[in-house]
Each structure stands twice: as C-alpha cells, then as structure tokens.
Amino acid sequence: MSWVELKVRGLREEADGILGIELAPLAGTLPFTWQAGAHVDVQVEGGQVRQYSLINRPEEGCVRLAVKHAADSRGGSRWLHRQVRLGDRLKVGTPRNVFPLKAGTGEVVLVAAGIGITPLLAMYRECQRQSRPVRLWYFVREAAQWAFVEQWRNDAAVSLISGLPSSAVIDRLRGELPAWQTDAQLYTCGPEGFMAAVLGLAGERGWPAEALHQEHFQAPKAASDPLPAGQQLVLARSGKTVELRAGESLVAAAERVGVSIATSCGMGMCGACMTPVLGGDIEHRDQYLSEAEQGSGQWIMPCVSACRRGTLTLDL
Ligand code: FES
Structure with a gap:
C-alpha cells in the first residue's frame, strides 16, 4: 500500500451527522486517478485505516469524501468528525475499485440508503456524463439526513424518499423498480438488510445475478465458529x-x-x-x-x- 499526504482544504456539514471532507495535494496534482465506485483508505487516529468512497471525479483535482458519524464508531468517523481541522494533513491510500460501474449502454438503476449514497453519487454523475440512462432511489430515515440533495430536487430521474419505516421501504420500491432489460445493471449500497431486500426484489423482477451489485460498508457479523486451530x-x-x-x-x-x-x-x-x-x-x-x-x-x-x-x- 502506498500512501500520499493530502491537505484538508474543505470541511462541510453535508447533512445531519455527515461530514464532507475535501482533500487537496500539498503541491501539484493528485498522483492518482479513479473511476466511479472507487474508495480510498484513510489513516485515522493511531494509524488505523478506514475506507471511504470517492464521491467526485478526479478531474476536479481533489478528493471528496463524506463521512457519517457512526454511533458505534470504532474511532475512525468519530475522530474525523471531532478532530480534523482545515489545513490538517491526512494520509490517503491509492484508490481501489471493488464496486465498478460496468461498461455498457443499458439503464443503470441505483438504490441507496443513508450513507450508502456515496459510491452511487459518483456513479450517478458518471452515467450523466456518459449520457447513459440512470435512475436513483435514495432512502433516508429523516429528511435531515439527506446529503447532496439540492442538486436532485427537480431531477425526475431521482426519487428522494424519507421517513418510511423499514418495513415500508421495499413496498415502496416494489411499486417502482423496473423489470430487468438487456444490459441493465443495478447497484445498491446501504445496510445489509436493506441491500438483501433490494436484491431479493430485483430477483423477483427478473434481474439476473450478474446484473446485481452491492457494496458493503461494514463487515458482516463474525462467523459464529472461531477460527479453527491445528491446521x-x-x-x-x-x-x-x-x-x-x-x-x-x-x-x-x-x-x-x-x-x-x-x-x-x-x-x-x-x-x-x-x-x-x-x-x-x-x-x-x-x-x-x-x-x-x-x-x-x-x-x-x-x-x-x-x-x-x-x-x-x-x-x-
Ligand atoms: S485486509 Fe482488507 S480484505 Fe483483508
């Protein structure tokens, strides 16, 4: 892993509990590039490493992240929210993309919940740049938790939905999610249960497994069996x-x-x-x-x- 030091050039409250961080090179230009869906490792307190999606395009010459202050933070998001100041330097790893937008011309369907919007925001912008058909559903518990929302208020391709109980989220989507069409791809990011429900619904609508993509923000619960010994x-x-x-x-x-x-x-x-x-x-x-x-x-x-x-x- 190679690390580069970047300077905190901007801090902004994007929504309730979501901090936008803009990181710029100390001099010259960024030493790396990336594609929509990529994330970077960021060194936080004590040398711990956390992963955050890149929400902008490399042509902007900076790195933009959005960090949710997790109630069960293991230190990373809490430290970024409370300690980081303008002008500070953060160590950032070379971007990696385990959630890439597949090349093609078919429709792209994006379904986000909460902070799961971050990789899908980059994908939405990339689809627009490519003039590729795209639809986005963005669910939050309360309207105050909507990040980056102003740009979408009058965008007919974006459905902003707040205040639904979990049980009603999939019912809402059930009425709107299109059936699969050739070359269409679906990407979802959010809590594990949410993504499982979205993918289950897509399966009912005829979406094949190879057209369905999800990104996990948290490791799943540890396997119940401890790692075995003696091997x-x-x-x-x-x-x-x-x-x-x-x-x-x-x-x-x-x-x-x-x-x-x-x-x-x-x-x-x-x-x-x-x-x-x-x-x-x-x-x-x-x-x-x-x-x-x-x-x-x-x-x-x-x-x-x-x-x-x-x-x-x-x-x-
Ligand atoms: S260190 Fe990240 S997958 Fe193993």
Whole structure:
C-alpha cells in the first residue's frame, strides 16, 4: 500500500451527522486517478485505516469524501468528525475499485440508503456524463439526513424518499423498480438488510445475478465458529510452515514465521490482502471475493478467511 499526504482544504456539514471532507495535494496534482465506485483508505487516529468512497471525479483535482458519524464508531468517523481541522494533513491510500460501474449502454438503476449514497453519487454523475440512462432511489430515515440533495430536487430521474419505516421501504420500491432489460445493471449500497431486500426484489423482477451489485460498508457479523486451530499453513515461496493457533488469523500466523501480508481493513472487505492459493480447503469469510472467485479456490483473503482442515498452501 502506498500512501500520499493530502491537505484538508474543505470541511462541510453535508447533512445531519455527515461530514464532507475535501482533500487537496500539498503541491501539484493528485498522483492518482479513479473511476466511479472507487474508495480510498484513510489513516485515522493511531494509524488505523478506514475506507471511504470517492464521491467526485478526479478531474476536479481533489478528493471528496463524506463521512457519517457512526454511533458505534470504532474511532475512525468519530475522530474525523471531532478532530480534523482545515489545513490538517491526512494520509490517503491509492484508490481501489471493488464496486465498478460496468461498461455498457443499458439503464443503470441505483438504490441507496443513508450513507450508502456515496459510491452511487459518483456513479450517478458518471452515467450523466456518459449520457447513459440512470435512475436513483435514495432512502433516508429523516429528511435531515439527506446529503447532496439540492442538486436532485427537480431531477425526475431521482426519487428522494424519507421517513418510511423499514418495513415500508421495499413496498415502496416494489411499486417502482423496473423489470430487468438487456444490459441493465443495478447497484445498491446501504445496510445489509436493506441491500438483501433490494436484491431479493430485483430477483423477483427478473434481474439476473450478474446484473446485481452491492457494496458493503461494514463487515458482516463474525462467523459464529472461531477460527479453527491445528491446521498447517504452508507459505510455499518462503519455504515456511506454521501451525495455526485457535482464533489466529492466517495473516498473524504468517507474521509469526516472518512472512508479512499487506492488510488494510482487516475485515475481508477491501481486497488489500488478496493472496493466491496453491492448495487446501478454504473457509471463505470475506465480502470481497465474488462467489465465482471463492468457488475457484484460487484466492483467499487471509485477514479473515481460514483453513477448514489439513494443510493450506499459499503462494507466498
Ligand atoms: S485486509 Fe482488507 S480484505 Fe483483508
């Protein structure tokens, strides 16, 4: 992971509990670019790393993020909301995109809840730039939580919906979500239950799995079984073998024998630790790999995933 220091050039309350942060290069131009749907790692208090979607286009010459002050914050959003000031410097990683807008000309359907609007905002703007048909549904609990909303008040392609109880959200969408048409793609971002309901409804409307895309903001609840112990982890290129301890991640086990695996989120979401597998019975616990990638047995996210039994051999 390479990091670049950027300066806080703007801070703005985008909505109740949502802080807009604009980051500019210290000098010259940004050393990276990105596509709609990308996110960056940001170093927060104590060197912890958090991921935030990029809501703007690189041509603007700055990075714009929107950070929700999470009630259950593990420190990242609370620190950004309370401590960061204009002129401060933040370390930002090179953008990664695990939620890309697929190329095509078919309609793009975007369904956001709460802070899940951030990657979809970038996608909406990109579709407009490409003159690609796009529809956006944006749900919030209360109108005060709507971010970036002024631009959409008179936009017939955007449905702004607030104040519905969770049980009524999908009913509302049921009356409006179009049936799938060739080359159409649907992207959703929001709480896990919301996304599951959106994708379920889309499935009823004939949307095929390959046209449905979701982005997770939080790691799913930990697997109920603790990481198993006693299996052998073989690091083929390094010529090292280590026995896994109970509850120990593969990353930590490799570290014990001097093999370092680069990580970022540590939650199976960002892709930083993606490692090729040479053999073994993998228990995938990540949100990053697609079903097909998991099924192939060729890749593992060793920050969270495990070896079910026997020996797991990694190309490290
Ligand atoms: S460190 Fe992010 S997926 Fe493993």
